[in-house]
Amino acid sequence: MNKTQKFIVTSALPYAEAVPHLGNFVGSILPADVYFKYLKMKGEDAIFICGSDQHGTPIELKAIKAGITPDRLSNEVHEKIKKVMERSGCTFTYYGKTHSESNKLTVYEIFESLRKNGYIIETEDTQAYCSVDDRFLSDRFIIGTCPYCGYSDARGDQCENCGHLLSPQELIEPYCAVCGNKKLEFRKTKNLALDLEALSGEIKAFVESHKHNNWTKNAINKTLSYLEQGLKPRDITRNIKWGFPVPLKGFEDKAFYVWFDAVIGYIGITREWSESQYLNYWKDPDTKLIQFMGKDNLEFHTMMWPGILIGAGREYVLPHTIKVFEYLNAKGVKFSKSKGVGLNMEGAVELLPSDYWRFALMYLLPETSDTDFSIEEFIEIVNKVMNDKIGNLVNRVLTIYGANRGIISGEEDDAASISKARSIISEYIAEFDAINMRNALHKVIELSELGNEVMSSTEPWKLAKAGDANSKREFSKIMVSLRQIVYDLGIMLWPFAPDAASKILDYFGMDGQPEIKMLENVPDIDTNKPPKAIFSKITEKERKNFEKYIDS
Structure with a gap:
């Protein structure tokens, strides 16, 4: 009897700071949903797992400014995202969230396995400290100018404009995102890191053996470039309160860095869906894990995520296919998730039915280069x-x-x-x-x-x-x-x-x-049903409804 092929389809988890805009949607969620629908049409045993990425300092920062807890903020946004994704025609097997007991348990299990296998090391870092707020600042609490492209609103972990991974010390004229203090101190502090350097040989072997499984060229080329430069240990903890506390003596005052628990969230959310079934997919060596994401998530999925899975040695399947999309750029249209302005998916489905957006965005899908949307x-x-x-x-x-x-x-x-x-x-x-x-x-x-x-x-x-x-x-x-x-x-x-x-x-x-x-099949038409419009042209009145999203 032939064994049934299984598929796990995932998209990069939407960050629960705001509802995704068109670029976020087409950059991972929509193509994942389209492919999942095709697999189901073929009769494949496939699940589509997604959820809200709830940790991280942007959420904590936004909650501070709103005077509410990060938990409340991220759960409220989670519900909004879930609702708008349903209205957008997405058919997740399960849409969960990273701040769940299932994901917490999974993160702790994988962390303990990595530690026992010798891939968690102690580091001494120099971390920014704001004397005004009397707190260490995680990387995203620091804003400055990117040394690579000159973007003035780069974060301390990554430049949103050019995609470069950064450290706060690299930023030009960094300042505290909470209070604006420009006189930051850099103090030494202990953290835990994933020893990517020790795992680099196995990560490279993974990339070489999997890159022919329909990986996009940018996923292959950029990853091999990073590997040639050499991987270094990367912190998985920070001096933050919002996140899963680190279950290790001496580090109780720290929490896991959001990137670590977010990628593990693919497993944790599947576990949240079904405790009895999740291992049937994640530990079947023949399961194909197909992952969709934007290019800003590339490094986390082609190197760090496989490194976590390899280092933990818990027999979870590694990514089979990694589809990395370029950016959909706004041409004369306002959309910025981080700034909270412009045309997001919530506004889009208010303007027109979801089919119009799904079709047009897939028509413009930025597979090989950045694409303009107007x-x-x-x-x-x-x-x-x-x-x-x-x-x-x-x-x-x-x-x-x-x-x-x-x-x-x-x-x-x-x-x-x-x-x-x-x-x-x-x-x-x-x-x-x-x-x-x-x-x-x-x-x-x-x-x-x-x-x-x-x-x-x-x-x-x-x-x-x-x-x-x-x-x-x-x-x-x-x-x-x-x-x-x-x-x-x-x-x-x-x-x-x-x-x-x-x-x-x-x-x-x-x-x-x-x-x-x-x-x-050779079907017949029910001629008792009068023909009705499948699609309709956008009228001038509907055209004017877009004006509030057009840059003046």
């Missing part, structure tokens, strides 16, 4: 691609088919157009299997273009009006072929625009999630 281009995708190419085709086929149902006989089709359609479908499946989702979406569009070409070149409405038998037979063949193309479009659209797919498939008597194997 309101103008978004409207063009909706109006000219979604509506004109797909929606209009579906509507015309349903209308002509319904009006001439009586002269459509048999199942004979136009062999040439069906052959082309089958070729496009094969390419769609191949692109999805290679986890090239944007290419797969373009195959959906290509199929709609084929349908429109058949429609315009044959003009079936004229054949329907002709009285001779040959014309009617030709009309029947063409409409059977167009019926098949529309049906196939309904199935192929499902991962990208599930509501639109459901509208199309409803005309074929289908409800719920379709299956890839259904593409081979």
Whole structure:
């Protein structure tokens, strides 16, 4: 008996400081959801695990300014994110959070294994201290100018603008993010670190052996570059209160650094989903762990996360595929999660249904380079691609088919157009299997273009009006072929625009999630259901609703 292949799909965990903006959404969560939907259409044993990343100093800082606890703030934002992701059509197997007992237990277990295996070392660090607030400042409590790109709002751990990992001492003119004090002291303090240097050989071997598993080029090249420079121990504790306390004598006043418990959160959240099932996925050596993230999360997932798993030696599966996306940049549009302004996903789904965002953002998916997002281009995708190419085709086929149902006989089709359609479908499946989702979406569009070409070149409405038998037979063949193309479009659209797919498939008597194997069916249309719009063009009134998000 063949063993069933298992898949764990994850996306980088949304940070529970604010609702994700469009760039956050398309940079990890949306492509993960699209791929997961495809796996389920194939009938695979797959789970999609995600959740809110709740620890870290930005949350603590924001809570201080709001006069509430970090726990309350992160839980309130968690609920908002969970709700908006559901409205965005995401179908997580489980959406949990990192500040949970399940994750805490998992973090402690892995930490103890790393310590016993000799990969946790004690370090003496120089850490910023603010005499005004009378506290050590974790890296994200420190703001300054990036020495690499000159960005003036770089954090003490990483520059948001260029992505470089930093230390507070590298910042130019650093200051306290709580009170603005520019006269920071740097005092010595003890911490615990993951000995990445001792693990570097095994991490490099992991990268070399896994990089051919559909890793993106940026994941491979940047990781190998870091490995060539040499890995150094990286702190996993900080002088902070918000986080899981360190369960080791002498370090009780410290908590785990957010990056450490966040990546372990993939396991902890799965455990929160099901204590009885999580090990069936995470400890099955044949499970494929497919991870999606933006390029700012690359180092944590290609080196540190595998290093944790290898060093702990608890037989958890290592990442099989790592898909790293570039940035979706706002071109004339305000969106900044950290600054709390602009078009986030909460505002997006208030403006238009989720299908419009899912389709357009996947159309713009920044797979190989940064991509610009503008309101103008978004409207063009909706109006000219979604509506004109797909929606209009579906509507015309349903209308002509319904009006001439009586002269459509048999199942004979136009062999040439069906052959082309089958070729496009094969390419769609191949692109999805290679986890090239944007290419797969373009195959959906290509199929709609084929349908429109058949429609315009044959003009079936004229054949329907002709009285001779040959014309009617030709009309029947063409409409059977167009019926098949529309049906196939309904199935192929499902991962990208599930509501639109459901509208199309409803005309074929289908409800719920379709299956890839259904593409081979020859369905009939329920002509008792009048055709309705699948997509609609964005009106001038709707266009004006975007104005508050456009930079003046």
